[in-house]
Amino acid sequence: MATWNPFIEDLTENFFMCSVCLDQFNEPKQLPCLHRYCNDCLRTVIQASHDGTIECPLCKQRCCIPEDGLDGFKTDFHMKSMLEFIELRKSFEKKDLKQCVSCSKDVVCSAYCFKCRDFLCDECYKVHISNKMFTDHQPSTLKLENMAAKNLTMEEIAAMTEDPRCHFHIKEPAKLCCGTCQNEPVCLVCTHVSTKVTIS
């Protein structure tokens, strides 16, 4: 079995850290200067602005706050995938308490659903793989011990974590590109709720 690499631990601490909260990125958003901050940290920066612009805390480059505010800044999907991948690999070896996405309890999670993009506890895993509601999640819901035993390569896990997500509905996988909003990846919900979306 692969052992968790302290080098990666070091990498997460030093490179995947938000300079505002000094914690690992949570929903990283990117500014036009390409520096990233957690969604919540960027919100605080925006709230402190009085003139519709913000200054990047790291490089001081000014940029306008988009019309739709925080949502207008792009989510860094690549960074999100990397963090998800790291979280997952860590969970193979470190059995610490995690919040189960289904019952919201802090428990030792035993499974991961690549559709929900989150961890599941034993109880909720059983529901997840049997309930009809989650039919389309079932091929993507895996036991951590199986994943660890199969010793999935980084590429295999990355392939599962890397599909793009909808720009507007972060939990939804992107199925289409929106022609009117600069080819943003969007999900099926967008085709119903927004008249702006044209399929290209």
Next chain:
Amino acid sequence: MSTSAGLPRRILKETQRLMAEPVAGISAIPAEDNARYFHVEITGPKDSPFEGGIFKLELFLPEEYPMAAPKVRFVTKIYHPNIDKLGRICLDILKDKWSPALQIRTVLLSIQALLSAPNPDDPLANDVAEQWKVNELAAINKVLTVLDMI
């Protein structure tokens, strides 16, 4: 009740790191009764007029920190063009150039650097700056007198 209750995670992380990996010539220790108040000591940088001195400062993290700069003041009397009689410091990152990406550590490093490179062209203590520009040697002598080193 622990004083760290309700303290933002960022302040805890900074404090832990300050204790675990202290910066050479700088010590910052949180007060026992207030985790936002730090007792700071900076040693005068080598090859500067302040070499050999130990300067006490106080640092306070306001409620809005890190969106607002920490409040820092010299407690030890110092003869420096950018520091006034009350210990207030003229340093851009403590005012309009503050950024939430800066930390206690970086602020104290900047203050240490200000001791190495006094800037009499942007003075806070006008009389000191004047002396510094007119007769630097005399000014440095004054530094040592204030430090009780001559």
